[in-house]
Amino acid sequence: xxxxxxxxxxxxxxxxxxxxxxxxxxxxxxxxxxxxxxxxxxxxxxxxxxxxxxxxxxxxxxxxxxxxxxxxxxxxxxxxxxxxxxxxxxxxxxxxxxxxxxxxxxxxxxxxxxxxxxxxxxxxxxxxxxxxxxxxxxxxxxxxxxxxxxxxxxxxxxxxxxxxxxxxxxxxxxxxxxxxxxxxxxxxxxxxxxxxxxxxxxxxxxxxxxxxxxxxxxxxxxxxxxxxxxxxxxxxxxxxxxxxxxxxxxxxxxxxxxxxxxxxxxxxxxxxxxxxxxxxxxxxxxxxxxxxxxxxxxxxxxxxxxxxxxxxxxxxxxxxxxxx
Amino acid sequence: xxxxxxxxxxxxxxxxxxxxxxxxxxxxxxxxxxxxxxxxxxxxxxxxxxxxxxxxxxxxxxxxxxxxxxxxxxxxxxxxxxxxxxxxxxxxxxxxxxxxxxxxxxxxxxxxxxxxxxxxxxxxxxxxxxxxxxxxxxxxxxxxxxxxxxxxxxxxxxxxxxxxxxxxxxxxxxxxxxxxxxxxxxxxxxxxxxxxxxxxxxxxxxxxxxxxxxxxxxxxxxxxxxxxxxxxxxxxxxxxxxxxxxxxxxxxxxxxxxxxxxxxxxxxxxxxxxxxxxxxxxxxxxxxxxxxxxxxxxxxxxxxxxxxxxxxxxxxxxxxxxxxxxxxxxxxxxxxxxxxxxxxx
Numbered sequence: 001x002x003x004x005x006x007x008x009x010x011x012x013x014x015x016x017x018x019x020x021x022x023x024x025x026x027x028x029x030x031x032x033x034x035x036x037x038x039x040x041x042x043x044x045x046x047x048x049x050x051x052x053x054x055x056x057x058x059x060x061x062x063x064x065x066x067x068x069x070x071x072x073x074x075x076x077x078x079x080x081x082x083x084x085x086x087x088x089x090x091x092x093x094x095x096x097x098x099x100x101x102x103x104x105x106x107x108x109x110x111x112x113x114x115x116x117x118x119x120x121x122x123x124x125x126x127x128x129x130x131x132x133x134x135x136x137x138x139x140x141x142x143x144x145x146x147x148x149x150x151x152x153x154x155x156x157x158x159x160x161x162x163x164x165x166x167x168x169x170x171x172x173x174x175x176x177x178x179x180x181x182x183x184x185x186x187x188x189x190x191x192x193x194x195x196x197x198x199x200x201x202x203x204x205x206x207x208x209x210x211x212x213x214x215x216x217x218x219x220x221x222x223x224x225x226x227x228x229x230x231x232x233x234x235x236x237x238x239x240x241x242x243x244x245x246x247x248x249x250x251x252x253x254x255x256x257x258x259x260x261x262x263x264x265x266x267x268x269x270x271x272x273x274x275x276x277x278x279x280x281x282x283x284x285x286x287x288x289x290x291x292x293x294x295x296x297x298x299x300x301x302x303x304x305x306x307x308x309x310x311x312x313x314x315x316x317x318x319x320x321x322x323x324x
Numbered sequence: 325x326x327x328x329x330x331x332x333x334x335x336x337x338x339x340x341x342x343x344x345x346x347x348x349x350x351x352x353x354x355x356x357x358x359x360x361x362x363x364x365x366x367x368x369x370x371x372x373x374x375x376x377x378x379x380x381x382x383x384x385x386x387x388x389x390x391x392x393x394x395x396x397x398x399x400x401x402x403x404x405x406x407x408x409x410x411x412x413x414x415x416x417x418x419x420x421x422x423x424x425x426x427x428x429x430x431x432x433x434x435x436x437x438x439x440x441x442x443x444x445x446x447x448x449x450x451x452x453x454x455x456x457x458x459x460x461x462x463x464x465x466x467x468x469x470x471x472x473x474x475x476x477x478x479x480x481x482x483x484x485x486x487x488x489x490x491x492x493x494x495x496x497x498x499x500x501x502x503x504x505x506x507x508x509x510x511x512x513x514x515x516x517x518x519x520x521x522x523x524x525x526x527x528x529x530x531x532x533x534x535x536x537x538x539x540x541x542x543x544x545x546x547x548x549x550x551x552x553x554x555x556x557x558x559x560x561x562x563x564x565x566x567x568x569x570x571x572x573x574x575x576x577x578x579x580x581x582x583x584x585x586x587x588x589x590x591x592x593x594x595x596x597x598x599x600x601x602x603x604x605x606x607x608x609x610x611x612x613x614x615x616x617x618x619x620x621x622x623x624x625x626x627x628x629x630x631x632x633x634x635x636x637x638x639x640x641x642x643x644x645x646x647x648x649x650x651x652x653x654x655x656x657x658x659x660x661x662x663x664x665x666x667x668x669x
Contacts, residue, residue, distance in 0.1 A: 215428040222382055222423075223443040223494070224416030227408070233442075234431055241433075314478040315432055 004317070012306070016299045023295045024288065028070050031284050038062075039085045039284060060085075077289055086283040094274055095289060101171050102270035104181070105262065106254045108189045113196035114247055120197065121204030121243075122236065128209055136201070143198030152191040152265035159187060169267035188266040192259060196250065200243060207239040214238070241312050245305050252301025256294030331501060331534050332358040332381070332419075337394035337404070339373075339380050347391075348606045350376040352558035354394075355632065356536075358551075360501065363528055363535045365545040367581065368555035371603055374538045375424075377555075378504050380404075381536075382421050383411040399501065417447040420495035424507035426487035430479035436463070437475035440494045447498050462493035466523060485516035492523065496533075503527070506538045521547055542585050546570065554578050557604050557614035560632055564642035574635065574644035574653055577615045613645065621648060621656055 031037055040057040041048065057063045061072065076082040080092040120136055127133040160168040166187050172180040211217065212235055220234045221227075250258070260272035267273070271290055278286035310316045339351040351373040358364045366374045379385045381396055381403055396403040399418060403411065415421070423429045431439060440459035444450060450458075456475070464471035466489040479487055488508060495503055505524065509517035525548050527533045539545060545552055545566070552569040554562040554577065562575040573579050580599035601618040604610050610617050612627040619626070630645040646653070 215423060215425055216431040218384060219423065219429045219491075220431065221384060222415055222421045223446060224412050224414070225442065225446050226412060229446070237433060238431070313433060315480045 117200030125208035248305035365549035
């Protein structure tokens with residue numbers, strides 16, 4: 001088992017590196033073939049002369065072959081010396097600044113949506129076909145259909161600006177004031193969670209209903225277990241396997257870019273918002289950095305999900321063959 | 325054998341389910357009596373209501389779409405009217421059940437021993453270590469090799485036969501007086517089937533375990549049963565001791581069942597014998613005797629439901645639901661060896 005685990009880790013690590021490399025090359029190439037993408041022209045100001053552009057090109061090395069530029073970009077990325085073309089600020093520092101904000105948003109929202117999804121999915125499955133289940137079905141569909149930029153904007157306007165209950169966007173460091181931190185995050189968490197709650201609770205509901213028909217659930221009842229124990233230890237435990245898998249993947253995706261809209265609507269100044277601004281300015285270094293950042297989280301959580309899946313379901317073996 | 329008090333007594337059990345097409349009368353007035361230490365086999369084809377009968381006794385058919393009536397007394401407790409908690413305390417404890425498909429009857433995410441421990445602790449206040457020891461003992465007793473080691477396996481690491489053994493070990497964990505076995509061998513290989521039947525027979529003999537065996541396999545019945553109830557389309561059509569059913573079957577359906585048994589001590593038929601026609605839909609069962617549309621000997625009177633009663637003076641414990649005169653039955657049965665079944669041409 002341990003050697004299987006080690007082999008799995010090594011194989012997974014290699015494939016992760018390969019994916020990250022491919023992503024970086026792709027981003028770099030796309031940027032270089034994009035119309036209007038020439039950074040020297042953008043950096044030279046409003047009405048640049050040809051000499052000015054030439055000078056910038058030479059100074060920043062834009063006249064060198066692409067692979068040299070690529071290698072230099074990657075060197076800068078990993079040494080933390082990458083500088084934004086547009087703002088001339090250090091990219092790593094910007095990402096480090098945004099990271100706690102993005103993590104606060106993602107971790108909080110993930111916990112909230114999972115908790116609500118389990119509660120609502122379980123309730124809905126137990127009331128399947130009844131009025132309360134149908135009501136929750138409609139509610140879930142509404143939740144899935146509401147885009148974050150719309151519901152988020154409504155929240156900021158009505159609950160923040162108009163009613164003044166919540167802050168009008170923005171972020172306060174946890175270390176500065178934990179209560180304010182929480183208060184500033186309530187709306188973003190809610191806005192980001194709604195879609196996931198709707199979706200997850202539907203998936204869980206159908207998984208639970210399916211599991212309830214399994215023979216081993218009948219066995220559990222025949223053993224004389226209490227209905228509560230049958231539901232939690234046998235039905236829910238088995239129904240959670242697919243949803244926990246989904247959770248890991250979505251969590252990685254939220255950190256890796258799926259929270260861009262939420263961060264922007266609520267002005268959280270996280271990594272996602274930084275990515276959005278950099279893309280708007282066609283600013284290669286931060287685009288490269290945040291893409292790698294996002295890809296890293298997505299790939300990492302994919303691997304973690306595989307490990308979690310094997311832990312949750314003993315029938316799954318990491319190496320694809322049985323141990324013993 | 326000295327007759328003992330019945331351990332389980334079922335009277336007029338009726339179960340119907342509401343479906344989208346209408347009400348399905350799955351069990352229609354079933355009565356059974358299982359004495360302590362006996363093996364009672366309920367035989368019938370799929371859809372005859374035998375499994376529903378068994379599951380209803382365990383309370384496993386309860387639900388918003390099921391209508392259950394009648395009475396079932398087990399060790400002095402009325403099962404049909406029992407509330408959920410009362411029933412929970414009996415099942416798994418005083419009476420236990422094993423199922424048709426051992427592949428899917430164990431929870432895939434828990435170790436085998438832990439699933440047994442869970443059942444023990446649901447009924448007794450014992451520590452985990454003690455319960456685990458008991459689980460290993462049980463696994464050993466049902467013939468799991470290296471039980472102490474295999475106890476920590478997951479169900480998918482067991483073969484089908486081993487899983488059914490594990491199910492039996494689990495069922496025995498609280499020393500129940502009644503084991504309900506619902507088609508326990510159907511999903512298994514023939515050689516494994518024989519082993520499981522041998523195991524059940526040993527438990528019946530050595531532990532005085534009463535068994536209610538649900539099966540469609542008349543061969544299994546012959547090996548293990550003391551008494552037999554033949555079910556057809558929700559009703560018991562014949563009820564008697566193993567010898568009575570096998571050597572003096574009274575109901576044409578029973579003749580059919582016995583006739584469809586392939587026997588190596590008889591000349592091989594050109595085609596395997598079968599009962600012509602299909603079992604009736606329980607949404608709209610035929611009037612009178614349910615077997616009437618398929619019966620070669622049906623007559624006017626069969627439009628009335630025959631009572632399940634003793635019709636033979638010399639064997640008063642042998643019941644059947646057929647209007648034919650016993651003498652006439654014996655005559656008809658002689659034709660073509662096992663009676664009504666003529667070889668289809």
